[in-house]
Structure formats: structure tokens, C-alpha cells
Amino acid sequence: MSELWTSQEAAAATGGTAPVAFAATGLSIDTRTIRPGDIFVALKDQRDGHDFVAQALEKGAAAALVSRRPEGVGADAPLLIVGDVLAALEDLARAARARTGAKVVGITGSVGKTSTKEMLRHVLARQGRVHAAEKSYNNHWGVPLTLARMPADADVAVIEIGMNHPGEIAPLARLADLDVAVITTVAAAHLEAFDSLEGIAREKAAIFTGLRLGGTAVINADLETTSLLQKVAAEAGAAPLLFGHEGTRARLAEARLSDGGTDITAEIDGTAHLMQLAMPGRHFAMNAVAVLAVIQALGLDVAQAARDMADWTPPAGRGTSESLALPQGSVRLLDDAYNANPTSVGAAFEVLAATSPAAPDGRRIAVLGDMLELGPGEAALHAGLAGHPAISAIDGVVAVGPRMAALDAALPAGQRLARFDTAAAAAAALPDLLRAGDVVLVKGSLGSKVSQVVTALREAAKQGT
Template sequence: MTLWTAAEAAQATAGRSTCEWQANGVSIDTRSLQPGDLFVALKAARDGHTFVAQALEKGAAAALVSHIPEGLDDSAPLLIVDDVQAALEDMGRAARARTQARVVAVTGSVGKTSTKEMLRDVLSAQGRTHAAEASYNNHWGVPLTLARMPADTQFAVIEIGMNHPGEIAPLSRMAQPHVAMVTTVAAAHLEAFDNIDGIAHEKAAILEGLVPGGTAVLNADLDTTPILLAKARAVGAAIVTFGRNGDYVLSDVTLSDACTIVRAQAGGDNILFKIMSAGRHFAMNGLAVLAASVALGADRDLAAHDLARWQPPAGRGTRETLLLDSSDTDLTLDLIDDAFNANPTSMAAALEVLAAAAPRDGVGRISKGRRIAILGDMLELGEDEAEMHRALADLPFVHDLDLIHCVGPRMHAMWDALPEHKRGKWCDTAQELADRVTRVIDAGDVVLVKGSKGSKVSLVVDALRRAARPKGRKTKDS
């Protein structure tokens, strides 16, 4: 299906097309480009104009450029504009304007991507649904997601993130959501803000893009909830809250080894749903998804049923079984890969999941299965980062863990505060622990790996996978 013609893209961007072309998709990376894509030559870490010839050789329909790249001339299929980033934004706005889709925008300090994927799953069962790939939630990710949206989309899910003040509002105005959700407000990217209230004001800015009559779906359980509510009232939004005391009330959460059972109420109705992955935070996100789905016009009961199809995206709590010895299929461990990001709130949630996990006894060298955490630095926390790391040792879930290995200079504060019998290895870098990780795990263990992406603790995950063979996930694939 044609996504963009040369004439449509030229009109959207006020650019000049060198010839007629039709694109079926939009790409910013030659490594993932598909034949028929429009290649967008963004200037990021490297200038995308350097890769235009390669993109065309791989079958790109055309390239969006600010000048004719070296080695090409105007016989090449090009859309020439003044500024490529601005043109991508213009295409995003044009794509949003030509669709009748019901749009939901999601932000929050924790849970944006998981909630976006939950919404993708439940809405896909009720209409043609378009959603951001991976964590495409920044100044190029949001317009790229919009520019990729087919005109006949019925539901669209847009994730919006931030690192600094002033980033969310313009992206929300571009998306023009019918529903805007704030999953939570927590100490993430705190070094760019004076305090947690500053983060709340920035998250609340997602409401500035709401279409008239739009709905704000807000977490009711936060110290900063009044900031979110005040913003919603200021923009004239309808307000739906979720949490222990919200319009959607979380009544009970039961964590088992590999699933979460959630009981809730809304509008006098009892709601029961299951998520095939353990996590109290997933229960809250699922409740928010139900509230947003109803605000979009979807069926709540069907959405609740379909939440059971969802599982966490890679690196965000995915659970898999690794076979440690191909000659003995009983010699396995369970890996919880949560190595994509971390802050104090998400660390606590992940440690609760590990505490609820069930190791297996009698299968390894040690004979007793263990709950083992491998934790990397939490980044961008500001001047109180040392205390935030140390305080992790005081979490009640630590009592149920057997060993905690720590990675990075910041995480040394937690390591120092741990009881000696729970203190595993401390390494300055993730590579150091990755090189020795097979010596600190055993069959029957459940191993959580979590840290900020910049801590590179995912190297430990990679090392575990290289040393073993995936036997199969313990949770159902979506």
C-alpha cells in the first residue's frame, strides 16, 4: 500500500521532488530499510546524506535530503527540502491530519514503552492499529512514527519521552491525541530538573496537545497527582484517574512466579484480568490501558481479555529459560532481562518481581535454587544519586533475595549497604562481571539483570545467553 507519493510529500514539506515516486514506508536507517521506503537523511550521530546512495542501492523509493549528496545528481529520486528534521515533522503533521484515527499519547517516568505495547496489543484486536516502534519517543521518533501512519489507521499509539524541560509539549501538539496518559512520575532524568515537581510539570505538558474534548488518563496515587490534575483542568480535558483511589480502582494484585492477577473496579463494575508476566507495575499499567481504551471508544471487556496476550518488550522484564548444559535439559536457569533502563521506582518493581519468583532446588551444583540480582548504575538522578542507590538496600524485597551483584561506581553505594551474606560481586564495569558471570550463577537460579542503558549491564545478559541456549520463554508470546 502506498504511504506517500512524491506529490503528497512535496506538498507536506514545501520541498521539490526530482521525479515521480511512491513510498510504502519511511526509514532513517539503511540497516533496517526495506525496498520501497523513503529514506530520511537526518543529521544525528552521523549525517544521513552520506548513506543516501546506499539507501537507493538497497531499493529506497526516494530520499529526503537538504542537498544533492556527493556522487548523485538530480536524476536520482530525491525530495529536496531546506531542513530534513523540519520536513520530517511536517510529514508527521500531514499524516496526522489526513487520518481519522483515534490517537492516544503516552508518557511517564516508568512504563511508557510497556504501556504503549499493551495498548498496541489490545487495540489491534479492535481495529487497524499503528504504534511507535521500540522507544521512538523523541524529537525524531514521534514525527517518524506519525509519518509512517497509514491513512486508514483506526487507532494510533504514540509514545512521548523527554530528557530535559520543554520537550514533551511540542511533540504532543504534533500528535494531537484524543487521549493523553501519564503512567507515573518518578525520579528519572532528575539531573535536568530542580525536583520531582519539575518532572511532573513536564509530564503534564503532554496534555497541551489534546484535541478539544480530549481525555487525560492520570495516575491518582502520586504525590504529584495534584500537578497533573491542575494541568488537565487548565486545558479543559475530561479526566479519568487510575490507581488505588482512582476512577479505575486497583483492588488487589496477586503476583505468582510468571503472571499477575489483577482485580479492579470501574463505574460499579468488577474487573478481572491477567497479565502473563509478573509485576505489580504491570498491573497499574494494565489498568491505565483499560481506562485509555474506553476513552478511545474501544470495548473494555475485550481489552481486559486481550491483556493476557501481552508480554514485556525485550530488555524490559522479559523472562526466558536458559539451558546450561545441552546434555541435561533439567539444568536450566530463568533470566529476567530488564537491562534497558532503571530508576529507583523501576528498580523496586523489578526486585519485587524477583522476590516473587520461584527458583528450583536440587538441580545445580549448589542444590538450592537462588534469587540473584545483577544491578547496574541508575543514571541521570542528580545530586542525590548516591543516597538513591544506597536506599535500594533497604527495600523489603531484598530480604527475599539470596545474592546481589553490583555493577558501576554508583551502585557501589548499594553494595556497601547490603548485609554481608547478600553481598555478591561488585565490578566497576559491566564487562568485568560479564566475563565472570558463569561463575556466579547455577542451574535452578532465577537471575534478574537490571540497570540504566548507559551502564551497559546488557553485556551481562549477552554473556549469559552466549553461555547457554534459550530453552523457551516462560511467558506466552504476544
Template sequence: MTTLWTSAEAEAATGGRATRAFDATGVSIDSRAVEKGDLFVALRDVRDGHDFVAGALEAGAAAALVSRIPEGLDESAPLLLVDDTLAALEALGAAARARTKARVVAVTGSVGKTSTKEMLRAALAPQGATHAAEKSYNNHWGVPLTLARMPKATKFAVIEIGMNHAGEIRPLTKLARPHVALITTVAPVHMAHFRSEAEIAFAKAEILEGLEPGGAAVLPRDNPHYARLARRARKVGVKTILRFGSSPRCSARMLKAAPGPGGTTLTARIHGRNALVKIGAPGKHFAMNALAVLLAVEALGADPARAALALGAWHAPDGRGSRWRIALDTAGLDGAVHLVDESYNANPTSVGAALEVLAASAPEDGFGRHVKGRKIAILGDMLELGPDEIALHEGLARHPAMAALDRVHTVGPLMKALHDALPSERRGRHAPDSEVMAREVRRLLDAGDVVMVKGSLGARMARVVAAVKALGRPAPELPDGEDEGPDA
């Protein structure tokens, strides 16, 4: 494998001292996931990474970046000694960014950061070596880790940046130094830490402060906070503002989005030219973010036409709209349950988008006990919504997409408000937590049903997803409607 960091390069970047020479082919902060040749960074977080240095080295790590020598470690152990391991990881990230000629796009937003990051990865990969985090590494350690892992020969880099509080994005965007900054949307998320949506908009706009000279901002024109974002962009010196949305004044304007079982067909007008784009996942929200992706691709200097072709093969990541077919033969039934996995996170905006996808889905008739396939939602608590959290949960009952659903099951104390607000013909089972709901899944679903599972990460709705998959033989539903076979 290609060397990512020599000990001399790592010493120069961090100001640290190597106990012996090493060549690292990767960077890791998790001793359980260390691969041979990694530089293991002993961060202090919930647990002290220094306690796992010996295990990381035994697993094949080339060296460990530490602020102290762990007790009992062999004197010959390859270490890079620094004053502070997080600061050293940031320094590695800054050095990796400085030594590459990559064109960098940074992505933030209240909803859709990770799926948009993955769209950008798919759109750019056919046009050159593209680097992006494999997970949602978007916080104070995730961004520097993503940068530190960036190979020198990278042509395009996609950096996801998230936040829970004001001031968190600013240092991360200045570390990433993007050529393009993309904001997917501003919505009432993390309201426990903000007094208003306007404050969230200002916090998201911090991403603009790290733009390289001559950089471009890609902004959501339909969002009620667009004017705030645009004013902030101009104030920090951004000359190029690219707008996406449904307004005639958009650089990329959505004319129509037609979701189907194999994806979404998007009719758009981009820079005055008509365009027909296929996205390999159903959902108007995916189509809208695809417009932002195509604007960002062009601003990076890549070919948007080639990017549009690549989006046809893209599919939503696990927990963020991925689709599964669970064949029920192990239960002695013909047919299958179709699962939309939205279990990673939830807020009123993203739940509404997921409900629209479910409402537009096509269940299969003639297989199960109910004969007619159903559209079923299993919704867990939406967290960090602040003082209006009960009203926001209750308000989901009035979402237009609800009228197309057959049953809505709810999980958690906050979702009890939605359960009570639903009409009796749509009101399903309520469970106090996801563990209880997971045990109920077998009797709540039937062959032909389409079920969408969504909730905040803290609601642990992945348990429910696992229970649905355990009904039979799960296989991913790919954009073209073909599956890859049973999930191992």
C-alpha cells in the first residue's frame, strides 16, 4: 500500500517526536478498526485512547500518536509523542490539506449532509481520485481525521461538516479550506441549543468563512433563510453564489421530480439549459440535493454531465433511505417486506421527506394475510428539538403524506404525542422504546408491506431495522430494481 505518512512527515506536521522510524498507510482513532499500517491516534474522549495503544499495535498499527507513554508498553514500541493528540490530529489534517492540489467541497446543512456527501463522492469519482469519509465523520475530530487520511494525489475531496452549537463549524471549515461550500438546508434541528432558526442559519453560514479566495457558495434558494445565508456570503467576500431550488431565479431549478421504485427522475433547468437526471433513490429531497451536487461539481471544475450520469447508480446510505427487500420464505410465506431504512437520524423536516417517499411507494398485493399490501411507518423520537418538542411531534399528524399511509406505529415518550394525535384508522402500536417495538415487528408486518423506520440516533431505531431484516432473507434493493442476493 502507498505510504500516507512517514515518521519524518508526521513529526514535521505535528511538532512531535518519533521514538523510531515508521511508514503509515492510514490513520485510525478506533483500536477495534485498526488496519495493518495505520497510525493509531490515542484521543481522549469518552475513554482514553492511550488505554488501547498496546492493542492497536498488536493489531498491526505502524505507530501510535500519543501524549504520554502508556504503562507497560515495550520500550521499542513505535510512538509519535506530542503534547496533545487532538491538536496533533488537527495538525496532520492541516498538513494533508496543504500538500494536496485537490479541489475541495465542504457540505453542511440541517438535513441531508451525509447523503449529499455520498452523492458528491459518486458524481466525482469517475472524474478523478476522490476522497471522502466512509462515515459521518463531521465533528471536531471527524473533519481532521478525514483530512489526515487524504492521499497526496487526491483530485477531489468532499468534507462533511456538522454542528450542535454555534461556533463549531468555523474552525473546521478553516481547516478544510474548501473551494466550494454547500448548504443543503436550514431547519429546526438542535433547537435545544438555539433560540431560533435564524441562529441556526447563522451557525450554518460559518462554513462560508473558510472558502478559498474565488470560492463559490451553493445555497438553497427555497429556504426561508436564504437571504440570511446570501448576505453572510457577500459579507465574507464570496463573489459566486449558486442557487438551487424551484424558483425561476435559481442557477439550478427543479421543474419536476417523479419518484418511482427504482429512483427519481428529475427534470431541471441548469444555467439556462434543460436537463433530465436520474437519481438512483426515490425522493424529492434527494432530487433537490442532486441539483446542489451538480452545481458544486461544475464549480469544482469537473464535468456536470458525467456527474449526472453517475448519479443514476447512486443509492442512499444505510440509515438514510437505503432500501431492502426481505424475502419471507423463512416464515413460510411467499412474498416479501420492503424496508426503507431511515433509522440514523430524524427531525421534522427529514421525517416529512421520508413520509413523502413512503406515501409514493408501491406495496405488493395478493401475498400476505391482509391481501392488500400496506404503507407502514415506524417512527421513533426526534431529539434535541427544544421547548416545542411535543408540538413538533404532534404536528406530524397533519403532514399531507400521512393521508396515504395505512398505519403509523410510534416509539418513545415524545412520539406518544403523535400517537395520540393520529386518527384511529391510522393509529398503530405505541411502544416505550425500540427494544419493545422490535419484539412486535413480526406481528405488525406482512408480505407485500412497505415499512419505513425512522428516528433520532438516540432512539436506537436500528434495533427495529434489524428486527425487520430478521423476518427473512434481506437483500439490498438497488436503483435498477435488482438485488445483490441475501445479506450476509
């Protein structure tokens, strides 16, 4: 790998001291995944990273970014000593951004951030050198870490920016110094921290404050809060580029869902582009149109990007599809267990409804974990899922967690397949509840731990082979 930071460059960027010279090829905050040549960043979160510096160096770290010399680490150890580790990581991020000629795209939204980031990364990689985080690194340490890892010769960087509370997005967007900013959607998520959908929209719109002068604001035109987003973008001096269904520069003209995927017709500034996605989903179709809008804003080849969508697949836990050979026969698993809110669950219902069981007795089954951080109205939001149009195509619902009890109670008896208080209980029971040909959607907030059901099904398949 090529050199990313020398001790002199890193010290100059952070104002720190590096008594022992080093040259690094990357950065890491986790000794479990650290690679030789990385700078280990000793952040203090649930645990103090200084406690793991010696281990990182033993694993081949080029240096450690620290605020003090940890116990047991000798004077000959390659350290970059700073006043505050997180602030120094942000300094490295600023320096990395300043030294590159890359265009930087920031993506936020209540739903679809990571999938859109990965879709954009995929098509950009066919048109130049693209840099993006390998995971959903979108918070106060994930954004600076992603920027600090950016090679100087990158052509484009894609930065995901998330939030849980007011005031989080603006400083991260400014740190990234964006050329293009995207808001995928604004939906009922994190309502514990916001008093309304408008409050969520204002926080999402703060991404536009990080745009460079003349930068492009890519905005979903189909939202209740679109006018608010446009107003904030205009105040930031951004050039708007709207995507959506009607009256937009980037228009989703048609999306046809089938077992085999999604066929899309998009119009970008009046030019039609056909796209094929390997998985069903109207939400994926809209994300794909947003990606084409970004490609247009960057002045790249929109037609090539549309063609390159065909071999994109979503990240793990965000809508992947796989066949599992259980002892009773094959079932199809739709793994969407990474996160959930009412909008994304509705989108997952549409995908499940469009996926046909593979046997005459096969059923469409939705295993649903709690949607978290929805605030005082959480019970009504859970129960309200029973009214989604696509749920009529679902044969059985497995409700997992105390909040999903509200949905279970709102469903007709014929759709109530099972209810469990915990994901662990559901994981233990579910393999025996299924039959050959079933299609099983697993969806829930990360904290609901409904991914345990996914793990249990995969383990049952391993044992059955």
C-alpha cells in the first residue's frame, strides 16, 4: 500500500510531537481489525484506546495517536502525542481534505444513507479513484476517520453523515468541505431527540452548510419537508438538483419490481436511462436516481453509471437476499436487519410482497424487531404498520420485542404467526416455524438484536448440510 502519513506530516497537521519517525499506510481505531502499517487512534469511548496501544504496536501498527504515553509502552515506541486524540483525528481529516483535489460528496437521510453511499461508490469506481468508508462510519469519529484515510490522489470521496441528536450534522459536513450534498429522505426516525418531522428535516438540511461555494444540493422532491430543505440549501448558496417522481431534473419515471430485481427508467435532465437492479425495491430505485443526480452534478458519465448499477448488491443486513437449505427444505432469507423505522419497514414490506415463494405451500413471512428511538408515539407507529398496503400480501408476521406487541395486537388473527419478547427467543424458535419455499424478511432496529434470527437461520442451514 502507498504511504498515507509520515510522522512529519501528521505532526504538522495535528500540532503534536512524534519523537520516533514513522510512515503509515492507514488508520485504525480497533485492534481486532488493525493492519500492519496503520496508525492506531487511541480514542476514548466505552473503553480507553490507550489501554490497547501496546497490543496495536505488537500487531504491526506504524504508530499510535495518543494524548499520553501509556503504561508499558517504551520511549522507543512510535507515538504521535497530542493534547486531545479526537481533535487530532479531526485535524488529520482537515489536512487530508486540504491536500487532495478530490470532489467530496456527503450523504445523509433518515433512510438509505449507507445503501446510497455503496451504490455511488460502486459506479464511481468504474470512472476513477473513489474513496469511501468500508462500513457505516457516519458519526463524530467515523467521518473524520474516513477523511483522514483519504489518499491524496483520490478523484472522488463519498462521506456518509448521520445523526441521533440536534447539532451533529453541521460540524461533520463542514469538516468534509463538500462539493455535493445529498439528502435521501426525511422520515420518522430519532423522534426521541426531535419534537417533529420538521426538526429532523432541519438537522438533515444542516449538511448544506458544509457545501463549498457553488456546491450542489441533491434533494428528494417527494417529501413533506422538501420546501424547507430547498430553503436551507438556498441560504447556503447551493445549486439545487431535485430528484423524485415529477417536475425534477432527476426523475424516476418507472420502477417495476419482480423476483429478479427492479427495472428502472430514469430521466436525467430530459435524457432517459434504463437501469436494472439485482434486487427488488422501490426505495433502491429512488436511491439509484439520486446516484445518477450526483454523477450528473460531478460532470461524469451518467449513461455508464446507469449501466453499472446492474451488478451492485446492497451491504450486509440492508436488503440482501440468499437461499438457505434448512432441514425441512429451502427458504429465501431477506436480511434487512441492520436498522428500521416506519418508512424503511414499509419499503421492506414492498420487497417481500414482490418476492414469490419457491414452493406451492411457501409463505411470505415478516420477522419484525422493535423500531427504536421513535419517542412517545412509538406504540402508534408500530401499530400503524398494520395499515401499510403491502402487508396484505404477507402471510405471517413474527413480532419480536415489547414495542412490536402493538403491531401484533393490530393484525388480524390469521397474520399473527408468533410473538416473542426477545430476539434470542425468536432466534431459537424460528427455524422450526418455517417450511420449504418460505420467503423470510428479517427487519428491525440494530438495538432490537433481531439480527440474531438471521444468524440462527444461517446456522440451521449449516447444520442441515
